[in-house]
Amino acid sequence: MSLRIRVSFTGQLARAAGVKEQTWEAPEGTTPADLVVALARERGGEFAALLLNAEGQPRPTTLWVVNGEQVASEPGGRPLEDKAEVVLMTPIAGG
Amino acid sequence: MNPEDHLSGEDRAIYAWQMDLPGFGESAQAMLRRSTALVSRCGGVGGHIAFSLAAAGIGKLVLAHAGDLRPDDLNRQILMRHEGIGRPRTESIVATLRAFNPGIEVEAVPENVGAENVSRLVDAADMVFSAAPLFEERFHLNRACVELGKPFVDCAMYGMEGQVIPVLPGKTACLACLYPEMPPHWRRRFPVLGAVAALAGNVGAIEGIKLLTGLGTSMAGRMIFFDAAEMRWRTIGLERKTLCRVCGSGAEAES
Ligand SMILES: [Zn+2]
Numbered sequence: 001m002s003l004r005i006r007v008s009f010t011g012q013l014a015r016a017a018g019v020k021e022q023t024w025e026a027p028e029g030t031t032p033a034d035l036v037v038a039l040a041r042e043r044g045g046e047f048a049a050l051l052l053n054a055e056g057q058p059r060p061t062t063l064w065v066v067n068g069e070q071v072a073s074e075p076g077g078r079p080l081e082d083k084a085e086v087v088l089m090t091p092i093a094g095g
Numbered sequence: 096m097n098p099e100d101h102l103s104g105e106d107r108a109i110y111a112w113q114m115d116l117p118g119f120g121e122s123a124q125a126m127l128r129r130s131t132a133l134v135s136r137c138g139g140v141g142g143h144i145a146f147s148l149a150a151a152g153i154g155k156l157v158l159a160h161a162g163d164l165r166p167d168d169l170n171r172q173i174l175m176r177h178e179g180i181g182r183p184r185t186e187s188i189v190a191t192l193r194a195f196n197p198g199i200e201v202e203a204v205p206e207n208v209g210a211e212n213v214s215r216l217v218d219a220a221d222m223v224f225s226a227a228p229l230f231e232e233r234f235h236l237n238r239a240c241v242e243l244g245k246p247f248v249d250c251a252m253y254g255m256e257g258q259v260i261p262v263l264p265g266k267t268a269c270l271a272c273l274y275p276e277m278p279p280h281w282r283r284r285f286p287v288l289g290a291v292a293a294l295a296g297n298v299g300a301i302e303g304i305k306l307l308t309g310l311g312t313s314m315a316g317r318m319i320f321f322d323a324a325e326m327r328w329r330t331i332g333l334e335r336k337t338l339c340r341v342c343g344s345g346a347e348a349e350s
Contacts, residue, residue, distance in 0.1 A: 010256055010320070010322065011253050011254075011256060012253070012280060015254075020322070020325075049280075050280055059279075060274075060275045060276060061274045061275070061276060061277075061278040061279070063273060063331075065331050068329070068330070068331060068332060069331070069332040069334075070268075070273075070318075070331055070332060070333050070334045071334070072334065072336075087329070087331070089320070090278070090280065091230070091273075091274050091278035091281060092251045092252065092253035092256065092258060092281070092285075093227070093228055093229060093230050093233060093251050093253075093278075093281055093285075094139070094140070094228060094251055094252040094253045094285040094287055094292070094295075095136050095138050095139065095140045095141060095226040095227045095228040095250075095251065095252075095292075
């Protein structure tokens with residue numbers, strides 16, 4: 001069985017994606033880091049550069065939110081559940 | 096009640112409708128009057144923070160903002176004046192606030208927050224508002240607030256979006272818990288509608304007034320995020336990091 005995840009983007013990430021949300025099908029056991037890497041691979045370009053560093057590792061400055069709670073922006077997190085709501089947020093400092 | 100807590104007749108006239116707020120009253124008004132707030136940059140976001148704190152009757156505002164006023168500041172920087180273009184921004188800021196509420200003390204510092212002045216500025220404040228367009232300044236403030244134990248509210252916007260993070264040092268996630276290193280993609284020039292900056296600033300002012308007076312329920316420990324394009328609001332639970340380089344064990348390792 002696969003998971004259906006709703007993913008939203010904010011800030012520069014939404015601009016780079018050209019959309020604010022999408023759904024994503026993923027195999028069971030997918031962690032937030034797996035999702036981030038998979039999305040970055042699919043969209044590539046500036047979107048990927050915002051999420052991943054030059055080594056292809058998730059950037060710690062992007063905020064990952066699962067069902068309204070921030071989770072650590074690093075590999076090895078708790079696997080996502082079906083219908084999870086994920087928000088990926090780039091840092092903003094407009095004053 | 097201390098003698099200095101008694102409000103004058105003029106105070107009562109000005110703040111009467113505010114003191115009608117359930118859970119506010121004269122004691123909260125007196126608490127505000129005893130308080131000093133530092134606002135880092137009085138631009139699109141910080142100008143609205145300062146303006147709303149002045150309206151609410153804060154005792155003293157310390158406002159840090161360097162540079163001369165430019166035409167392209169005027170779509171959002173509510174404290175500025177058209178006639179002040181080419182002159183120090185602090186001149187406009189002080190003139191506007193003094194004309195609006197002469198009953199509060201206003202100290203303008205024609206400098207941005209940096210390593211040299213941050214401890215002095217934060218130490219003299221009861222509450223700190225962070226609204227600079229650069230992460231460097233926000234990180235300086237965050238570190239000083241954690242070190243000196245001052246509550247602070249980080250307020251930011253981008254395009255049609257805004258976010259506000261109230262921080263109680265040692266209790267809730269600090270800015271470095273969220274952003275463990277300098278965000279590499281942030282640029283000084285960001286798209287901005289003045290009304291969206293106003294919204295972010297006023298959400299921050301509300302959270303600061305809550306922390307100062309006990310009004311309502313503080314969102315400390317959460318981020319308030321809005322997308323004004325869709326009028327979608329979220330509050331997000333933030334994780335305090337035990338290894339944080341500023342408020343956690345990473346701080347001792349660094350020093
Ligand atoms: Zn921290």
